[in-house]
Amino acid sequence: MSNQKPIYVTQPYLPPLEDFYPYLQKIWDNKILTNGGPFHQQLEKALCEHLGVEHLALFSNGTLALVTALQALRVTGEVITTPYSFVATAHSLLWNGIKPVFVDVDPNTFNLDPAQIEAAITPHTTAIMPVHCYGNPCNVEAIQKIADNYNLRVIYDAAHAFGVRANGSSILRHGDLSVLSFHATKVFNTFEGGAIICPDAKTKQRIDHLKNFGFVDELTVVAPGINGKMSEINAAFGMLQLEHVDKAIARRGEIDRLYRDLLAEVPGISCVGNAGQEVSNHSYFPVLVNDEFPLKRDALYQVLKEQGIVARRYFYPLISDFPMYRGLPSAHRENLPVATWVAQRVLCLPIYPNLDNSDVERIAAIIAECGK
Numbered sequence: 001m002s003n004q005k006p007i008y009v010t011q012p013y014l015p016p017l018e019d020f021y022p023y024l025q026k027i028w029d030n031k032i033l034t035n036g037g038p039f040h041q042q043l044e045k046a047l048c049e050h051l052g053v054e055h056l057a058l059f060s061n062g063t064l065a066l067v068t069a070l071q072a073l074r075v076t077g078e079v080i081t082t083p084y085s086f087v088a089t090a091h092s093l094l095w096n097g098i099k100p101v102f103v104d105v106d107p108n109t110f111n112l113d114p115a116q117i118e119a120a121i122t123p124h125t126t127a128i129m130p131v132h133c134y135g136n137p138c139n140v141e142a143i144q145k146i147a148d149n150y151n152l153r154v155i156y157d158a159a160h161a162f163g164v165r166a167n168g169s170s171i172l173r174h175g176d177l178s179v180l181s182f183h184a185t186k187v188f189n190t191f192e193g194g195a196i197i198c199p200d201a202k203t204k205q206r207i208d209h210l211k212n213f214g215f216v217d218e219l220t221v222v223a224p225g226i227n228g229k230m231s232e233i234n235a236a237f238g239m240l241q242l243e244h245v246d247k248a249i250a251r252r253g254e255i256d257r258l259y260r261d262l263l264a265e266v267p268g269i270s271c272v273g274n275a276g277q278e279v280s281n282h283s284y285f286p287v288l289v290n291d292e293f294p295l296k297r298d299a300l301y302q303v304l305k306e307q308g309i310v311a312r313r314y315f316y317p318l319i320s321d322f323p324m325y326r327g328l329p330s331a332h333r334e335n336l337p338v339a340t341w342v343a344q345r346v347l348c349l350p351i352y353p354n355l356d357n358s359d360v361e362r363i364a365a366i367i368a369e370c371g372k
């Protein structure tokens, strides 16, 4: 064990504390703490502009936003989704009494494989919930084509995809709804937070009702809504973060390139994703520990940990291996060979704006040493 502080896979980005005081002063002055106050309104507008989307509803976290997105579209029955994600993706289905149907991922992107979706459709299927894993865009055209053919809704879990663009526009403009997370570990954070992106004002209004108990006005409740509202303190912090996010993503990009350079010559380690492409937000830095590497993934994870570097096995175990899912027919490993293969080999290395180049060099050197 080294004497240095451990380096975690991510560290939240925090602007200078004194920069936040004026925001707090405003909240203390006007005494509006929540319920769609001025910062909530400002942040919704600012994020629409920043992301290049039409309508956005803020939430207290991404999971409640996912749960509410399914409610907003009245999704029922079965939903096709990926086993290779954070567990909240499928949990949002169970919270709505929906049966998840797992489909395997594409071996290059680790996103839901469109070629395998059709075979999983039954008369009970009503929607598809793909994930833009690590912020790498799904094959949105192929997915939309299937959805149109079978009259299915598409809700993207876009928790990793803040600011991601493809073909000149936001990746969040695809499907019926997209859901972001602003959790502390994400590229853009409001401590806790999330949002639903939707294409029209009417859907946004329904979502706004649903996140506020179903209230339309003082006396009218139109739906069994939840309390999913973002508070003023989180929204204010989001306004401050937004000034820094481009710079933070640019720094992540530098770290991404440095890792790729340093690991390029290490046999058995392959870097995943879009090197240097404009689409990435560099939210994660996953590598695959292939079979020709002298150590297994878990052994490398352990060596790094002993040196004070806490990498993470995102995503292992697969969602489909957790007890509340593994009894489903679609959860069998034979149905999910690619996801199973990747989950056993993936390791996400530390990446965040305040990570020093010297730390990236040290991490790469430890991996290279293990590879000898």
Ligand SMILES: *Cc1c(COP(=O)(O)O)cnc(C)c1O
Residues within 6 Å of the ligand: 061, 062, 063, 064, 085, 086, 088, 089, 131, 157, 159, 160, 181, 182, 183, 193, 194
């Ligand atoms: C973080 C995350 C969520 C959950 O978001 P919270 O804001 O933590 O509730 C959902 N899906 C994916 C893929 C995530 O990474």
